Amino acid sequence: MAALARRLCHISFHVSTGQPLALDLQRFFGFRPLAAREADGWRQLALRSGDAVFLVNEGAGPGEPLYGLHPRHAVPSATNLCFDVANAGAAARALAARGCRVLVAPVSVQDAQGAATYAVVSSPAGNLSLTLLERAEYRGTFLPGFEAVPSAPGPGWVSHVDHLTLACTPGSSPSLSRWFHDCLGFCHLPLSPGEDPELGLEVAAESGRGGLRLTALQTPPGSILPTLVLAESLPGAARGQDQVEQFLARHRGPGLQHVGLYTPNIVEATEGVAGAGGQLLTTPEAYYQQPGKKRQILAAGREPSLLARQGILLDGDKGKFLLQVFTKSLFAEDTFFLELIQRQGATGFGQGNIRALWQSVQEKAARSQED
Incomplete structure (x- = not known):
């Protein structure tokens, strides 16, 4: 190191x-x-x-x-x-x-x-x-x-940076992972049992064409650094329909795609952001109609209709859950965005939520092409 x-x-x-x-x-x-x-x-x-x-x-x-x-x-x-x-x-x-x-x-x-x-x-x-x-x-x-700069206290929606996600060129995650390990002391954080550090977690698109490869890195226990996530595209996506490739094209290369901001109360934070005029990414309606999703939300102590109304994603089981909502890009170039995240014991990023985000971005891109 x-x-x-x-x-x-x-x-x-x-x-x-x-x-x-x-x-x-x-x-x-x-x-x-x-x-x-x-x-x-x-x-x-x-x-x-x-x-x-x-x-x-x-x-x-x-x-x-x-x-x-x-x-x-x-x-x-x-x-x-x-x-x-x-x-x-x-x-x-x-x-x-x-x-x-x-x-x-x-x-x-x-x-x-x-x-x-x-x-x-x-x-x-x-x-x-x-x-x-x-x-x-x-x-x-x-x-x-x-x-x-003197200023009034903020609303308290965000407490700290939970994670940083880098959009990477295809095939570059292993070398980036080694660099952050050798230079800054980051180590592999498995997102699924038995995950290969070189391959990360593959999240295939529902269509079977393309998807994401995610590799999570964390510093040793006791550190207060945020988790680092490397995201790259899997081959096979239709041209123009892949969010990482879109970022690479619009940003003119790899870079920081989004920052995950931890919130102690995602319902309050989402209501506050939306009420202030912040633009949130639309969650597909089908997400809340998935088999077992309502039961999962209730098991987390949440109200399904409230999460659906606010577009909050929830994933997890065995008493450990993750809640997320994503903003639209903060720049006209449609590149960098923010994520609000709350954890109820979960340490990963939720494969179901990753897939739902993928689908919502794909649908947004398809609508844009139709317009």
Whole structure:
């Protein structure tokens, strides 16, 4: 293991001037401004909900924004994962020894609240870079160089980041899995009994044509890092009907497809997001008519008609259940989206729910082609 990441500090996005991501996160998803910085052509705004922090970098200054770099990607994108480490310089050197490019050499930033040191390195996951942040001695609201932004308390819909899903090119999951293991200490998390770490979990489409391969990775017990999920397409899908392939095409390559945000009350969170005008992905009506689905929902202590009305997916058995709902894309390019997730003892991601999401995206794509 080259660098031990202790926790996820924040997820960075790069958008052009006037793109409404920061406003949408506040209006629709209950995020609140945490800290801001404006300098060198950049407007950087950190937003928080619970322990989930998103840093929106808006503009295109001549230099690099603090704690990251401008990837000059063709479309708005989630571009960087920032991890707390014990020693940013040592972590950067260790990753460089494993072949990672050091995009920003270790640099220290200081203000009246203390100091932090960070470095930025490349990752093999498309335009996604990694910031290695050492900030044990910093006492401020966010990070040196940022000014705190007073704001009212949020609605509490989200408590933390549950997982991160990367859309990958076909056949790349094994090499990506090894990279995250060797460089950051992630290990295989089986999603089904006896799962081969090299093959992951295959979820075939109902039509029998195509599907998804998912490989989940987690850090050792005691870590507070979110689970990492690698998603790639299985061969055979009809052209234009595969959600991972659509992401790869519209995003112009691999990248962070979605962030799973944990909510302690998915019914309240879904009602809040929908009531605020947030757009949620429609769940197929047939999902709630599956044999045994009503019984399964009741066994979880939930009301079938309520979940159906809100489009909440539920999967699991033996007293362990998972509830999920997905948003539509936050960008006009129809790429990155969010997921709200609540766990009742379940640790995986629900094969039935994965298949239902697949079907709903396929139906949406088919309707778009008809229009």
